[in-house]
Amino acid sequence: MSTLLANISLLVTNDPSAGDGLTGEIVDAAVVIDNGVIVWVGSSAKSPAADERVDLDGRCVIPGFVDSHSHLIFAGDRTAEFAARMSGAAYSAGGIKTTVAATRSASDDELRLRATDLVAEMRRHGTTTVEIKSGYGLDVANEARSVQIARELTAETTFLGAHVVPPEYADNSDRYVDLVCGAMLDACAPHAKWVDVFCDRGAFDADQARAVLRAGMQRGLLPRLHANQLESGPGVQLAVEVDAASADHCTHLSDADIEALAGSTTVATLLPGAEFSTRANYPDARRLIDAGATVALATDCNPGSSYTSSMPFCIAIAVRDMKMTPAEAMWSATAGGARALRRDDIGAVRVGANADLVAINAPSYVHLAYRPGVQLIGSVL
Numbered sequence: 306m307s308t309l310l311a312n313i314s315l316l317v318t319n320d321p322s323a324g325d326g327l328t329g330e331i332v333d334a335a336v337v338i339d340n341g342v343i344v345w346v347g348s349s350a351k352s353p354a355a356d357e358r359v360d361l362d363g364r365c366v367i368p369g370f371v372d373s374h375s376h377l378i379f380a381g382d383r384t385a386e387f388a389a390r391m392s393g394a395a396y397s398a399g400g401i402k403t404t405v406a407a408t409r410s411a412s413d414d415e416l417r418l419r420a421t422d423l424v425a426e427m428r429r430h431g432t433t434t435v436e437i438k439s440g441y442g443l444d445v446a447n448e449a450r451s452v453q454i455a456r457e458l459t460a461e462t463t464f465l466g467a468h469v470v471p472p473e474y475a476d477n478s479d480r481y482v483d484l485v486c487g488a489m490l491d492a493c494a495p496h497a498k499w500v501d502v503f504c505d506r507g508a509f510d511a512d513q514a515r516a517v518l519r520a521g522m523q524r525g526l527l528p529r530l531h532a533n534q535l536e537s538g539p540g541v542q543l544a545v546e547v548d549a550a551s552a553d554h555c556t557h558l559s560d561a562d563i564e565a566l567a568g569s570t571t572v573a574t575l576l577p578g579a580e581f582s583t584r585a586n587y588p589d590a591r592r593l594i595d596a597g598a599t600v601a602l603a604t605d606c607n608p609g610s611s612y613t614s615s616m617p618f619c620i621a622i623a624v625r626d627m628k629m630t631p632a633e634a635m636w637s638a639t640a641g642g643a644r645a646l647r648r649d650d651i652g653a654v655r656v657g658a659n660a661d662l663v664a665i666n667a668p669s670y671v672h673l674a675y676r677p678g679v680q681l682i683g684s685v686l
């Protein structure tokens with residue numbers, strides 16, 4: 306059955322051939338969907354007939370947000386760690402171990418319930434596609450159940466067994482890397498699409514990260530990387546070397562890193578919730594965009610460095626503090642996320658794409674940054 310979505314004050318298509326600018330905007334638009342797929346997009350005046358009509362009442366409609374980076378499979382609480390940071394303590398990768406201990410002692414149902422609640426929370430904030438990582442199990446059984454639970458919630462599952470070195474391997478990280486590359490990947494690869502490594506201070510070096518990515522790729526997983534969050538290091542160059550879909554964080558970038566990203570198909574995924582919650586400087590989106598790199602925005606939702614599920618919050622920060630225009634931030638939170646997941650069926654409103662649409666209770670998506678912290682997400686289709 307076809308449905309005409311009528312009376313849209315402003316439609317973001319992300320298709321520059323369909324409308325104005327980077328975000329392909331159409332004023333006074335309509336969309337027809339059939340069986341969950343978009344079958345017609347254009348101006349209201351030309352809209353075709355459909356089996357039913359839904360009046361959007363002059364709202365702005367955008368593609369559903371694509372949150373291409375989250376860590377939702379965890380248990381426990383790190384409120385005190387956040388409060389300590391806000392009193393001056395520094396963030397370190399060491400905090401991850403607190404969540405690992407809690408995750409290992411949680412039941413499958415506790416992990417499933419927490420993740421399901423967070424996905425529902427994301428949806429209320431307009432997210433229609435989410436990538437979910439493992440990475441708080443750090444042994445074969447706990448990583449395997451983490452990716453399996455993630456797989457119940459999304460097709461975009463990522464194996465992050467190389468998040469940090471767990472305490473039992475503290476004096477021999479290479480032996481842990483061998484475990485990740487062997488038995489752990491054997492158990493996890495069948496449930497994952499992506500392989501990720503935290504390549505940074507306090508986590509894994511470039512050789513270790515390369516070994517994990519290559520072992521994952523040999524099993525058919527596609528690479529992505531946590532890179533250059535805590536310091537300027539080899540992560541971004543490694544991401545480009547292995548043609549990773551995305552280098553995530555990109556907080557500390559050299560000119561060479563920016564050049565490498567701009568000359569590659571690796572998306573720079575910026576996670577401003579992490580800088581917000583660790584009181585760090587934001588990444589320089591302007592430098593990346595001006596150099597020609599593709600930028601995505603995502604939440605990094607996790608209990609340590611960024612416990613937000615809200616893409617509108619990330620957009621507001623990106624516009625206010627990362628020198629992104631509202632249109633750029635909108636594109637990065639939708640089409641950019643789709644690129645970071647190497648998907649062309651989401652992140653845009655065009656014929657043939659999934660009908661993942663969000664109606665905003667405002668005449669323009671600019672209100673997401675203009676009215677920060679206000680719940681403007683109306684219906685999520």
Ligand code: NIG
Pocket residue numbers: 376398400401404503531534579605607608609610611
């Ligand atoms: O992406 N950087 C590594 N991992 C997460 C943080 C995880 C945590 O602190 O629990 C991140 O920010």
Ligand code: FE
Pocket residue numbers: 374375376531605607
């Ligand atoms: Fe992360």
